[in-house]
Amino acid sequence: MKTVRLHWKGKAEESVVICRKNALKFLGQTLQSSNTRAFVFTDTNVLSLYGKKIKRTLPDIPVFAMEAGEEHKNGETLFSLLSAMAKAELHRNSVLIALGGGVVGDVGGLAASLYMRGIDCIQVPTTLLAQVDSSVGGKTAIDFCGVKNLVGAFHQPVRVYVGPDFLKTLPMREIRCGLGEIVKHAALDKELFDELVSREVFDLEFLGEIVPKNIEIKAAVVRKDPQEKGLRRCLNLGHTTAHAIELNESTLSHGECVLLGILYESRIARTHVPCDKSYLDELEGLCRRVLSCDISSFDVPSFAQSSVLDKKNTGKGIKLVVPTFKGEYAEIELSLEEYTRELARIRGELC
Ligand SMILES: NC(=O)c1ccc[n+]([C@@H]2O[C@H](COP(=O)([O-])OP(=O)(O)OC[C@H]3O[C@@H](n4cnc5c(N)ncnc54)[C@H](O)[C@@H]3O)[C@@H](O)[C@H]2O)c1
Ligand SMILES: [Zn+2]
Missing domain, CATH: 1.20.1090.10 (Dehydroquinate synthase-like - alpha domain)
Structure with missing residues (x-):
């Protein structure tokens, strides 16, 4: 296991990046002991590949899946997600788990930054690009008016769980x-x-x-x-x-x-x-x-x-x-x- 701690300049908060096998199982155990209300956001491809594993390792946590693909990284998906979060009655201390590639990470991170003016977000990047790039750094966004990443915010994830196992199913x-x-x-x-x-x-x-x-x-x-x-x-x-x-x-x-x-x-x-x-x-x-x-x-x-x-x-x-x-x-x-x-x-x- 490898842990990278990220302290943000001039700020008390930090992000912790945990790289290890069975990252999802480890996240499940951490959540169980913390008693935090959680909500999983993913996409349809990841859900069909990892749905069973998500159910097993993160039991009783509501799951919302967007249609996979950059063309769905838009306001409609963002507001559908926010509605699902509201229906699940997430509150200020809840945590959104963005489990997927960079698209899920970007939309999920933005939703977390907006919901109740900001709730915690945990990133679980499942593509190589998301693991080495998009899940770290706190940039979140959706595409808007035909412009990529036009609407977004800086919202640092509290934790990032990186699992090499996810790479095995990547095309x-x-x-x-x-x-x-x-x-x-x-x-x-x-x-x-x-x-x-x-x-x-x-x-x-x-x-x-x-x-x-x-x-x-x-x-x-x-x-x-x-x-x-x-x-x-x-x-x-x-x-x-x-x-x-x-x-x-x-x-x-x-x-x-x-x-x-x-x-x-x-x-x-x-x-x-x-x-x-x-x-x-x-x-x-x-x-x-x-x-x-x-x-x-x-x-x-x-x-x-x-x-x-x-x-x-x-x-x-x-x-x-x-x-x-x-x-x-x-x-x-x-x-x-x-x-x-x-x-x-x-x-x-x-x-
Ligand atoms: N926030 C940032 O700093 C930052 C940096 C770079 C890129 N990005 C954004 O990231 C996005 C691109 O990310 P991406 O390349 O991960 O694309 P993506 O999220 O669309 O994922 C690519 C495809 O892989 C599928 N997938 C995800 N995990 C899988 C797995 N383990 N096995 C099999 N299939 C899997 C997805 O469903 C999708 O079809 C862009 O929207 C880009 O703007 C953001
Ligand atoms: Zn790039």
């Missing part, structure tokens, strides 16, 4: 999706990078082992900058280009877009900032290994125009967080014209 696409964020963390952390380049990245046992390290990397950043005012921007490494791709290419998962984003932005780094080129070659090799597809088939430059819509680009230029040396990054700003030119040049190199 390959979801594993690759989580690996996108893991490679991003590896670009920020030397030790994780060395581990990833020397191991079989799709091995579930290995992935289960490195989840706590990933949580520590994200937590170390979030702890210093919980409201995303400065340092937390490093978690956007590769993401400007990833978001540009994502807006136009619906067949790729977020993680795949992140891997392509890191690959393109590492090539931008070579021409704009001091960097270690042989390290960037290795990082690119890692992205290619995880992507395992023909990179030249994606017309990344034609997606570039969309990046002006990226909410992080508040000024005129395109802001990028690019990898430079092992464990290091740089923030750079390019004009839209220069950025588009660079992407076209890189696509030419890759084809």
Whole structure:
């Protein structure tokens, strides 16, 4: 078992992240001894895979399942959940358990932040992406008016229970999706990078082992900058280009877009900032290994125009967080014209 404690800057509260086998059983035992009224929020896929286990380990706790999928991460689902919470007569001291991937975590976290002006939320992330990324950091949201994550709040979970057992039922696409964020963390952390380049990245046992390290990397950043005012921007490494791709290419998962984003932005780094080129070659090799597809088939430059819509680009230029040396990054700003030119040049190199 591995426990990571997250103290939030200037605040008395903390989140505790518990990584262990049989995480759900352990959560059930903890709840039984605490006498807290609880409510489980999940999605239809997770319920069909883990419904029996949920009933067995969290007996007598009401369960509400949303339709699975990003297209249901909306106001309708949020208010259905809030209604179900009200019907279950949750009160100020109750706890909402968000058991699922990032979608469940985001909607559940937001509902917990709103219900009675905020009740406790426990996250039980069941996808690799949710385990290494979305369940830690307290960002919650729904998509609104066609804009992803437009309505949301910061609401730190009191506890996060991370179980490697959940990874066994994940489709390959979801594993690759989580690996996108893991490679991003590896670009920020030397030790994780060395581990990833020397191991079989799709091995579930290995992935289960490195989840706590990933949580520590994200937590170390979030702890210093919980409201995303400065340092937390490093978690956007590769993401400007990833978001540009994502807006136009619906067949790729977020993680795949992140891997392509890191690959393109590492090539931008070579021409704009001091960097270690042989390290960037290795990082690119890692992205290619995880992507395992023909990179030249994606017309990344034609997606570039969309990046002006990226909410992080508040000024005129395109802001990028690019990898430079092992464990290091740089923030750079390019004009839209220069950025588009660079992407076209890189696509030419890759084809
Ligand atoms: N809050 C944050 O900081 C943050 C960070 C990154 C991403 N996100 C959000 O997370 C969401 C993406 O999360 P995601 O990739 O987990 O997607 P998801 O929640 O849609 O899950 C992906 C699919 O896997 C299924 N699933 C979940 N657990 C499973 C399991 N153990 N076995 C088999 N199938 C399982 C789900 O039902 C779904 O069909 C996006 O909405 C994104 O905006 C939030
Ligand atoms: Zn991401």
